[in-house]
Amino acid sequence: MNEQENNIQDENLASVDSTSEENTVQPEETAEERLQQELTNANDKYTRLFAEFDNYKKRTSKERVELIQAASKDVLIKILPILDDFDRALAAMETAQEVAPVKEGVELVSQKFKKTLANEGLKEMENLIGQPFDAEYQEAITAIPAPSEELKNKIIDVVEKGYFLHDKVIRFAKVVIGQ
Template sequence: MNEKENIQDENLEQNENNQEQETAQEQAAELSQEEILSNKLAEANDKYARLVAEFDNYKKRTSKERVELIQTAGQGVISKLLTVLDDFDRALNAMATAQDVESVKQGVELVNNKFRKILENEGLKEMNVVGEAFDADFQEAITAIPAPNEDMKNKVIDVVEKGYTLNEKVIRFAKVVIGQ
């Protein structure tokens, strides 16, 4: 029986060793799962940090572009108006030595027409409101006076300051006198 007991003892030891090995393997498997999860978490954190940095750079870049656009928005119009400025300089020089007032007047009218044409091409339109019904969306009533006739009631009788639209948007309301 000693031999049988020895064999049983060896089998018991072997079973215990097998169980310890299985436990060690399970712990190793659990550690590898923890390592895998921690690696995935580290990758996700890295991607998140890069995404936040990229978005921050995007915001800075678009903000900078917006500031540059605002600063240079009028450059095209101003470049076109430089010719009008040159014409005004020539008119002023001509007025200093001019003997004929009519030619100076015609020159100033030409410069005025050129100036207005450039502004019209850029989308600026003058409001012609005399005789039209008062519209608070386009006009600002300065005062009201008795209407000269019944047809002119609640209509614009006079314009104190012209109104303008830029690409169909009011940029300055016409200041008007209306009839009552």
């Protein structure tokens, strides 16, 4: 066994010597080759990183679109019962003999619709008449002479209501101001 172990050790030493001889024989070529290999590795790494980033952008863009579609789907599902109520109200209007019950039914549907929208974060701009004009929340569509001195530069009429969605303006109120 000792003889076998000695032979194995001699072979290992011979392979180590031959490897070190190879390394010392080509010092100029290995430095250039090593730099060339590093450049190739860096270019490969850059290309892979760029491709990964491009895939990341595409994936996040697709996820964002899917999230928006899913959010709108949830809101539409909540509005569908109100649409059914409107259909029933229209059908009832065709056969109704009196206006009062139809009016009451439409008012109930309107309240249900407003409550559903409020639950989704929609809030109406309220009590604008008589308030000072604020360009951050309102859009002046016209200015008329103020009926009284205290209504100058204040809102006289609201032509179209404004709305907030989670405290952010999504539609400016269209107003008439006094001058």
